[in-house]
Amino acid sequence: MVDLNGNVLYSVKKNDDYASNLRSDAWKDTGIGRVFAEVVDGNVAAKSVYADYAPYPAAGGAPAAFMGHALNAQDGIVGVIIIRMPSGRIADILSNTAGLGETGETVLVNGDGYLLTDSAKTPGMDALAVRLDTGLQGAIEGTGVAVGSLEGYRDMQAYAAMANVAFDGARWTVAALIDKDEANASMVTMRNTILGLALLLLLGALAASIWFSRSLTRPIGSLVESMRRLAEGDTTISLAEDRRKDEIGEMARSVSVFRDAAIEKEALERQADDARSLSERERRAREAEKLAESAQMQQAVEALAGGLHSLSEGDLSVRLDTPFMESLDGLRTDFNASVEKLSRTLSEVSTNIVSINDDTGELRAATDDLARRTEQQAASLEQTSASLDEITAMVRESSARADQVSARVGDAKASSDKSGEVVAEAIDAMGRIEHASGEISKIINVIDEISFQTNLLALNAGVEAARAGEAGKGFAVVAQEVRELAQRAAAAAKDIKDLIGKSGEEVKSGVALVRQTGEALNLIASHVVDINDQIDLIAKAAREQAGGLTEVNAAVNQMDQVTQQNAAMVEETNAVTHRLSSGAATLDGLVRQFTLSGHRPVSLGISAGAAGRPAAPAEPPVR
Incomplete structure (x- = not known):
């Protein structure tokens, strides 16, 4: 607790800063002095003021960060409450190295790249003493994560992933590190395992393909031999593959159809030879009948033509009384x-x-x-x-x-x-x-x-x-x-x-x-x-x-x-x-142009002028 004159009125641990004045040369340039000056001199009454980690003489030169807030009364600011940030709590949180192996760790660095927490992997004090020399910190964009390599820290070549943390105006970066050899060890093991499995699968596929090809070539060769014999005229071939349910069976059944068609063709050729000799005798008898029938048909056509000629002249009294041949008398x-x-x-x-x-x-x-x-x-x-x-x-x-x-x-x-x-x-x-x-x-x-x-x-x-x-x-x-x-x-x-x-x-x-x-x-x-x-x-x-x-x-x-x-x-x-x-x-x-048998046309009594005069058009309807 500090009054407006800079006097430290109260301190919990009663270190060297207790009962001192923060405006003196010994304390004004420290973090606690800067917090006090910004609150009082800047009249900051409504928000907290933060000073980032820096060496602090009252703590033996160890890094310390401070946060202060004004004590307000009716007349304005009457004092300042200042808290020293507990860096040990942050170090405990970052000490969790689950998933980072034996060499991995998580550290917190400031905007200049210096560690803000002590590393558990080194014997000495690293806070504000060790700097991570890498360009990843400047490559971070917004809330993104930058991933790359880090050399020199703890004498190792490491993979690093960094992300920014914004805290009351301070720019911190959380960095996760792991040695490259340890990180790549699991990848090498996985690569060898994948290669072994791929080799086993390749050998199995090769054996299966050889067996499958032989199961196809043997029946196809037999089927080709049967087709050659059928082409030479041998219809006694036997097709054992026609009972298969695959494409080879379909091919065998198709060849069987060709074999049956060849057998049927031979039978039809024998029947055609027998029928050819019988048809010659029947042809001569039909020609004699056609000559007699043609003469009768010519007579009927001439009589029908005469009747049609009279009909074309308009004579409807014409009749055909002479009978025709039996097939044309109707x-x-x-x-x-x-x-x-x-x-x-x-x-x-x-x-x-x-x-x-x-x-x-x-x-x-x-x-x-x-x-x-x-x-x-x-x-x-x-x-x-x-x-x-x-x-x-x-x-x-x-x-x-x-x-x-x-x-x-x-x-x-x-x-x-x-x-x-x-x-x-x-x-x-x-x-x-x-x-x-x-x-x-x-x-x-x-x-x-x-x-x-x-x-x-x-x-x-x-x-x-x-x-x-x-x-x-x-x-x-x-x-x-x-x-x-x-x-x-x-x-x-x-x-x-x-x-x-x-x-x-x-x-x-x-x-x-x-x-x-x-x-x-x-x-x-x-x-x-x-x-x-x-x-x-x-x-x-x-x-x-x-x-x-x-x-x-x-x-x-x-x-x-x-x-x-x-x-x-x-x-x-x-x-x-x-x-x-x-x-x-x-x-x-x-x-009236026709001559009717027993009937006389009736006259209409219509004059030629009346019959040929067109009807007068009606007036269009009113719309």
Whole structure:
């Protein structure tokens, strides 16, 4: 414990630095002197100050690091507490060499590369005396680890891994070391083991490949010999490999197919020789029959050609009465029946043409009337569809505005709820403040009692110092300072207690006002909820109306499209009717070209001008 003048008032171990002054030449350049000067001269009251390891005279020149913090009072810094860092604890942590073998160790070095801890592997003191001469420390990036080689330390060539440790402005590095020969010994053993296993696997694979190749070459050689004999015409070969389930078995079964095909070919060649002699006799008999049949067929063809010629001239009264050969007489009968049926059909067609012409006249008048009514209906539906589009747009716009108002009311409700939560939190916070004020008052009472006791102790110390005479003057000064400090602490505690009492009254008043604010916000929130419900009902009704009008509008649009399609269809039907009437007259003229047996064509009574005049086009529908 050091006062503002640099006097060491208290020390645990009472070394040479006890009862000394840290501003003197003997101590101001040491770590403890630099910590004191930085706290007091720099007025560092809120954080700790650290001095890295350096030789310390009070410890016999051993390395020491110091950490200090200001003693603060109401008037500012009144002293400094300084702690000497326990380097032995750090050395105990780093003494764990698990996984580093016999030569490995872990050391802590400073920014200049000097050891901060003593190595257990050397007899002498290494802290701040031995330096690791390597470039790895400068190669470390951020929180990364640098790995490389280290020579000279403990007379060995070692592998090293280093990582930085940041501590209160100091830059330390943790280094793990192990001798290269010891580290490489396990790798050599592993390499030899892997090589031995690889050799065993290679020998096993070679033996397996020889056995497998021989199991394939023997049956393949036998199969090749069988195929050679089969190519020479020997079909008595035996294929024992066809029972195998592998590719060789497939090859043997394929050769077996070729063998069976060769046997079957020999049998077919013998049957062909026997059938060749029999077919020659049958050929001569068939040629004689074909000559007689050809003469009869020529007669039938000439008779059928004459009938077709008469039919091409339009004479449907022609008939084939002379019978044909038995195989072609059905053709003559079918020709006579077809001509008879065609004659009756044309007679009926001629009769139906008159009826069709009368019907098309009535249909033409009806389609003309229907076209005019369809045009009027299409115009009315188009106007109705336009009106419904305008009404639907207006209802949709009203629904959208109602949704916007509902959203705004929802935002207002959310803001009101959030305000209520904030008020509740403020009430809770003020309650906690009021509770904390009570706790602080209790603590201040304790401080007041401590100040009173400290004052009494200071008085006793002054009395004892007065009894001690010259030897107790220093303690008398300290006792006077402690007494004045206790009196100032008591006065400050009384002032703080009065301020806390006033703050408690203000907090109570604030709690009441905040509670009233919360009640008002809750009332506003209930009104906002009612308004939101009403607007939701309005928006829902508007959406339903918009949906209904949309459906009606779609139905009217569909009716408009159907009406337009009907108008186009009526127009096409009208044109087809006119073309049908003209076609009936043309068809009657074609039928009159035929000579019918027992029937006379009926005249339609259609003038050439009327039959050839095209139908007047209907006016396009109004859209």
